[in-house]
Amino acid sequence: MMVLGQTSQLVDWDWIGRNIDQIADRTWQHLSLTAVSVGIGLVISLALAIVALRWRWSYTPITWVTGLLYTIPSLALFALLVPVVGLNATNAVIALTSYTLLIIIRNLVAGIDSVPDAVLEAADGMGYTRRARFWRMEVPLALPVIIAGLRIATVTTVGLVTVTAVLGLGGYGYFILRGLNTFFWTQILVGVVLSVALATVLDIGFLVMQRALSPWARRAR
């Protein structure tokens, strides 16, 4: 084993120990790229969903455009954005955000639509104003579906962030790209395992949040 040297070892724990600071930096980068993209995605989606709910006819074109964005391969989108914004974080965030829109908008609209007519009629009958009804009835009742959308969007984004390594970013994707270039397995594994772990942790986090925010839906099961 000693003779073969560190490169042949599947996991080089020494390397991990020496690079712990860099791993922390990349964790932060991965998380912030995900959070900023999903956050901006949520804000844009909210605005578009409100438009779609208010003017129903606009829902089809909105899903059409966001659906088109969703189908563009991520590498191609990063490349397409280079002449416009350059090779930087802005490029990454724009691309990542555009992938979240379809999922979040669909779930926002589906969530609001899932509120039973009888509940809306009862709310009207009790004397809720339109605005109060939206915020106190429709939004809370749609919350499980909305959070489910954020959950999928977040997990997807965690995966896509690794691709931004081609822009010199990438979070854990940086390790994967470097490892592939140098055939250094430890680096590849660190990138892959941490990326999957981050997605899993966020996934569970959203699940916990969804349950905490809608105890009524959980007890109903």
Place this chain on the structure above:
Amino acid sequence: MAGDPMIRLENVKKVFPGSSRAAVTDLSLDIGRGECVTLIGPSGCGKTTTLKMINRIIEPTSGRIEIDGRDAMAIPAHELRRSIGYVIQQIGLFPHRTIAQNIGTVPALVGWDQARIDERVAELVEIVGLDAEMMARYPSELSGGQQQRAGVARALAADPPVLLMDEPFGAVDPIVRKRLQHEFHDLQGRLGKTVVFVTHDVDEAILLGDRMAILNIGGIIEQYDIPEKILAEPASDFVERFLGGERGLKRLALLPINEADLEHGPFVDVSTTPAEAHRVMEQHGVDWLGLLDDERLLGWVDGDLVDSKPLRDLDPRPFLVTLDTESTLRSALDAVVTSHARVAVVVDDGIYRGMLDLESIAEGITE
């Protein structure tokens, strides 16, 4: 109705956009203070539309609606609705709120403090017959009947003078429905709200309505009167057909036993001699004898047994069904056809009051 009506509809019309026929053509209806009016008619005749125009969930195309003398159109819709209790067929409890929060909806909207809301909710839970432990539950954790009760409690919460109910007991099974109907009947007797109650169950309309309005397609009133009158004198073929068969039975259900119609019948005290007992049976043309002990009803014995022992030592059989003085002629009829002796026996606290047979029931309805 004496005094100003609580709800007045004047030439109200509703044409839904894109529809060629009016859902409600030209409806005028006065509903008195404290009165429960049932709206009934075939599916699509405009009952729900009429009801929803009263709280402006649906805006009338033309006409005027007054509530307690005020033009409903002159009040912002959400404020108007806070003073009108509303129960819909699908119940529409808010799934994300506990039963207590659901019931306290309107008090919270109009800004009561929490202590007062809690007190009121506890009171209502009691009034509608829910367990206090259900207050902390979510709607999905209640049975259909319990949800209906919560729906009624929610409508009553801020003590609105007016209550609109759209087939409120439609979603529960017939047995629970019957119970809810009778409970609501008692409740209405105590609370004296002005109620507009939509139903397509004729018996429900008859039981709950001080007056009932029978509507035809287009919201045309075919007849608007007290149930007794409508059953006795249907204004049109439509009404007659709508009331369906068993109109006589339905009328009987509304008529209380008249004590003046009671006969004494072949009932004798246990001290009576066998000879006298035979004479009584012969006089009434029956082969059985009712036995009383100092006015208390003991039961009946077969005529053949009268000579075997003194009446006091006989073992009388009980009447399976007995009525009290509050019973209706319909239950009297039921007692007649169920009983071996073909009579309905009326007992008040164990004391024999008299009996009815088929003939006296038939007389009761023709009076």
